[in-house]
Amino acid sequence: MERYDVVVIGAGFAGLTAARDLGAAGRRVLVLEARDRIGGSTWYRPDAMDGAGLEMGGTWIVPQQPHVFAEVERYGIAVRDSELPQRMTWSAGGKVLDTLLPVPPEEYGALEHALRQLLAAGARLDPERPLSEQDLADLDVPIRRWADDAGLTGNARELLISWFCGCANASEDTGSALDIIRWLSSMDNSLWGMVQASVLGYTFTDGTVSLARAILDDSGARLELSSPVSAVRADDTGVVVEHAGGAVRGDRVLVTVPIGVLGDIEFSPGLPADKRAASAENHAGQGQKIWALARNVPEDLSGFGWGTSFDYVGAMHTTERGVVLVCFAPEHDRVDAADLADVQRAVREFAPRAEVLDACTHEWVHDPYSKGTWATFRAGQFARYELALGRPEGRVHFAGSHTARRWRAFIDGAIESGRRGAAEILAADQ
Numbered sequence: 001m002e003r004y005d006v007v008v009i010g011a012g013f014a015g016l017t018a019a020r021d022l023g024a025a026g027r028r029v030l031v032l033e034a035r036d037r038i039g040g041s042t043w044y045r046p047d048a049m050d051g052a053g054l055e056m057g058g059t060w061i062v063p064q065q066p067h068v069f070a071e072v073e074r075y076g077i078a079v080r081d082s083e084l085p086q087r088m089t090w091s092a093g094g095k096v097l098d099t100l101l102p103v104p105p106e107e108y109g110a111l112e113h114a115l116r117q118l119l120a121a122g123a124r125l126d127p128e129r130p131l132s133e134q135d136l137a138d139l140d141v142p143i144r145r146w147a148d149d150a151g152l153t154g155n156a157r158e159l160l161i162s163w164f165c166g167c168a169n170a171s172e173d174t175g176s177a178l179d180i181i182r183w184l185s186s187m188d189n190s191l192w193g194m195v196q197a198s199v200l201g202y203t204f205t206d207g208t209v210s211l212a213r214a215i216l217d218d219s220g221a222r223l224e225l226s227s228p229v230s231a232v233r234a235d236d237t238g239v240v241v242e243h244a245g246g247a248v249r250g251d252r253v254l255v256t257v258p259i260g261v262l263g264d265i266e267f268s269p270g271l272p273a274d275k276r277a278a279s280a281e282n283h284a285g286q287g288q289k290i291w292a293l294a295r296n297v298p299e300d301l302s303g304f305g306w307g308t309s310f311d312y313v314g315a316m317h318t319t320e321r322g323v324v325l326v327c328f329a330p331e332h333d334r335v336d337a338a339d340l341a342d343v344q345r346a347v348r349e350f351a352p353r354a355e356v357l358d359a360c361t362h363e364w365v366h367d368p369y370s371k372g373t374w375a376t377f378r379a380g381q382f383a384r385y386e387l388a389l390g391r392p393e394g395r396v397h398f399a400g401s402h403t404a405r406r407w408r409a410f411i412d413g414a415i416e417s418g419r420r421g422a423a424e425i426l427a428a429d430q
């Protein structure tokens with residue numbers, strides 16, 4: 001049986017970064033990836049729609065994300081900043097508001113109260129330390145409950161709930177408010193920063209794959225695609241990893257698969273109860289990201305809505321046939337991406353004259369190697385699983401964006417976790 005120093009399971013940003021760091025330290029590394037491509041929860045399709053390259057998964061990065069920007073600089077990867085729209089569009093239940101702010105003047109006080117509550121909550125967090133150790137259980141509640149506890153009212157309440165759900169890609173009854181307030185504190189408690197971190201940051205000019213490939217090429221690791229791992233069997237001398245192409249031996253293993261997928265791999269000895277429970281519960285990021293090509297919409301549309309199918313619709317660029325829109329919904333069954341009429345109905349809640357010509361998505365929620373979009377915790381999961389998910393079990397180590405600190409559930413967090421996982425393995429071998 002072939003033997004490696006480390007077998008890395010998963011070729012997303014966590015696995016590729018770990019492989020690169022381990023390779024740089026002289027380790028022989030094998031990366032086993034279930035899919036026929038690298039990148040995992042990021043997936044750039046260069047000619048997805050009208051010759052336009054689209055990111056089906058992770059897309060935006062911001063300079064406050066040190067790990068991903070360090071890699072961008074290291075490999076000279078081209079990125080570009082988003083253009084600011086002329087104005088924001090607000091849709092209340094499908095009625096586009098012709099106002100600068102999302103609330104009428106009689107609710108300006110309620111808006112100010114909501115923003116104060118949000119900033120006060122954000123100021124309580126230290127995003128560099130585990131949130132489960134910071135006495136924040138009152139924030140680790142469903143998004144809607146946090147809005148009620150904070151006394152939010154009127155349009156400001158509806159907008160904040162919808163914005164949180166948009167950031168969470170989760171419903172207001174499942175997503176943890178704390179996990180979204182973390183975005184704010186990670187942007188140094190800047191509300192504008194939080195908007196940038198969601199949909200107005202930098203994108204990769206040649207797709208996220210340009211960075212993933214640069215990291216892989218620098219790793220010296222062997223990569224096996226289309227090799228889903230079915231079992232990880234550890235003993236005192238090493239680990240046997242069984243995959244579609246056979247079995248290999250490693251001194252150590254780094255598992256980077258998403259939370260919900262962990263339970264599909266057979267571990268021997270078995271995973272402890274907390275990791276098994278986390279995987280069975282899965283995370284709350286179970287929504288949609290849909291691309292649409294539309295005519296009769298503003299070229300710089302940036303629309304936030306509440307009581308709408310999509311919580312955000314934004315123009316990304318313009319082709320000869322129309323405007324390419326990125327649309328998010330917090331629950332998976334809100335819009336049928338295969339039905340252009342349904343996508344058009346949902347887009348018209350933001351641009352009433354829109355004519356949708358094409359649409360495109362990836363069903364991350366039904367993809368067996370993801371089982372969700374990004375790893376927003378469900379309310380209460382910080383206390384139960386924040387530390388458990390990244391804890392090593394003997395020779396089996398765990399990384400993935402869901403184990404990261406400051407930017408968990410982001411590309412930056414995936415890279416942070418890969419670096420931490422590699423360092424942990426190197427330290428254990430000394």
Ligand SMILES: Cc1cc2nc3c(=O)[nH]c(=O)nc-3n(C[C@H](O)[C@H](O)[C@H](O)COP(=O)(O)OP(=O)(O)OC[C@H]3O[C@@H](n4cnc5c(N)ncnc54)[C@H](O)[C@@H]3O)c2cc1C
Binds near residue numbers: 040256369374410
């Ligand atoms: C729709 C969407 C939008 C997003 N938007 C953003 C954004 O704008 N900005 C941002 O920073 N982040 C965004 N994210 C999140 C970001 O993409 C992820 O946090 C990050 O890419 C996760 O990297 P990872 O390496 O931890 O996990 P993954 O990328 O999920 O990698 C895990 C790998 O494990 C593989 N795998 C699974 N099971 C097995 C098995 N049994 N055997 C072998 N391999 C297996 C998978 O195929 C996958 O390649 C988004 C994600 C999605 C889905």
